[in-house]
Amino acid sequence: MTKDAEFKLAVVVDDDEDILVAARLLLRGLFREVVTLSRPDDAVALLAQRQPDVLLLDANFARGATDAAEGLGLLARLLAADPQLIVVMITAHAGVNVAVEAMKRGATDFVSKPWSNERLISTMRTAAALSGSRRTVAPPRGSAAVNAQASGETPLIGSAPSMARVHSLIARAGPTDANVLVLGDNGTGKELVARDLHRHSLRAGKPMITVDLGAISTELIDSELFGHMKGAFTDARADRIGRIQAADGGTLFLDEIGNLPLALQPKLLTVLEQRVVTPVGANRAVAVNIRVIAATNMTPEMLRDPRHFRQDLLFRLNTVEIDLPTLRERRGDIPSLIDHYLALYASRYKREVPALTAGALDALVAHDWPGNVRALRHAIERAVILSSDQPLTPADFALAPATRHIASEAVVSGRTEDLNLDRVERRLVEEALRKHAYNISAAAGELGLSRAALYRRMEKHGL
Structure with missing residues (x-):
């Protein structure tokens, strides 16, 4: 176990012992723990006990199989057990069709055998960063938010006037194909808004492909978004489908859109205007049918500064603009969020739901929460983990004013x-x-x- 690694846990599922050994050695610098499994059923059992940052899954297990039926079937079982699980699929050389099908069924990304070590590390790092973001904003299984989600209602927690406006915009913009730009500070739940918009759309049965542009190195963004052809650059050993093409028919969520380099912004503009994408090294464009939701924590002033962002691209992205309030702007929602996360973490850590003293509730509501809902969530998780049988006091939340x-x-x-x-x-x-x-x-x-x-x-x- 590597203490200084960026992320906690990666799980690798493959029937080839050589692949398992290679993956474990390669990923141990990125993850504190790398668990390797050779049997598909063991992966399902593990999810009942652990919550991986990323699961790397082979597409084929039976000897001689090439149709990926077993891998895709296991993918469905894994996502049924944990809908927020981040899965990266391992496909055979040039298995583009399998990769597209896997991403349509919920995989986040794929790597091809034989993989490039740099590409695998980059893919797993990006996937792990997305996992942290997704689990921050996602409602817990079995919660009222999940029940609301299943019935088609928005799972965003909050009834303050500023949140009522957000709910209204989601309800009105969701069923359309309008591109949406979500603005808000870190930790306010921009990805959750994107998922609600997709859930309310006519594309809900199609994939929503998420790209966290803040977690991808600048050198790889072009290939990640637009794809590339074999031989387009060093280490381009096979054709690779980009996230835009993988989202065909569904929704493309571009998180941290402010990190898209100026040099690539015209290329994205072409996709939005002409509905085609040209992979790196390709001579022909490929038609795509996507709805784009973008999010950023950049201020409106920076977005409207052409030195940072093309204004014609901004015009295409913000047909509808949703501005998420900070937590201090909707303090009346804090008690509901507290109840939600107390129940979540008490269940996760097998504890009784702790009570709060009046002073603790007052302190939590009065706190400025510069990290917004994410920071509140972390404070409550820590308090639950360290709680005794006594009601929680302000000191249990380490607010440190x-x-x-x-x-x-x-x-x-x-x-x-x-x-x-x-x-x-x-x-x-x-x-x-x-x-x-x-x-x-x-x-x-x-x-x-x-x-x-x-x-x-x-x-x-x-x-």
Whole structure:
């Protein structure tokens, strides 16, 4: 087990022992734990006990099989057991048709045998980052939100006037094919809005393909979005379908759209205007039928600055614009969210649902929550894990208002007397984020970090 790895758990399911050994050795620097399984049934059993960041699944198990029937069947069983599971499919060389079918059935991505080590690591890193995002905003199984979701209602929790406007826009825009731009701070639930829009659409029976542009290296975005042909560049050993083509007939969700390089924005504009996509190295365009939902934490001012974002592309993306409120702007929803996450984590950790003191509830409602629902969720999870049989008090939630005040003062005054490493790190991350209007790529570059490393620090400090 590697303590310093970026992510917690990867599971690899393949009947080839050589593949399992190679994957375990390659991924152990990225994941703290890599579990390898050779029997499909063992993967289903594992999900009852563990929650992987990513599951890497072979398409064929029976000797000589090439139709991927067993792998696709197992994919369906795994997603039935955990609808939020992130699955990357392993296909045979040039198995593009199998890859497309797997993604239509819920797989997040695929890699082809024999794989490029760099491509596998990049794919698994992107998938793991998506897993963290999806589980942050997804409602727990068995919750009222899931019941609402199953009946076609929106699973977003909140009845404040600002959330009522969000519900109304989802209900009206969902059934159309209009492109939607979702704006909001980190942790407000932009992916959840995207999933509700897809669920309300006429494309609900088709795939929703998610691309987290903040988690993909700039050099790989072109290939990830548009696909590539064999030999288009070094390590392009087989044709690869892009996420845009994989979403054909369904919805393409472009998260962190503000991280799309200016050089690639005209190419996406062509897709939206002409409904065709041209893979890297291809001579012919391929027709696609997609609905695009994009999301960003960039401010409207930055989005409307042509130095950061093409205005003709913005015009195509924001036919409908949904602006998610911060948690401090809808404090009246905090008690409902608290009840929701207390029940979720008590169930997950096999505890009784803890009670709150009046002081704890008041403190949670009064807190500013710079990390929004994500930060509230993490605070409640920690409190449940460490809870005893006594009601939870403000101290159980580690809100640390004094820390926040010290960091803010230090940014304004430039003082450096406070040498506490955690507070200094938080101050520097906050300062970089504000300086670059929460553009993750720019802030990460300023700090000398990768985007994934910056996301981890934002999670750590509730930003």
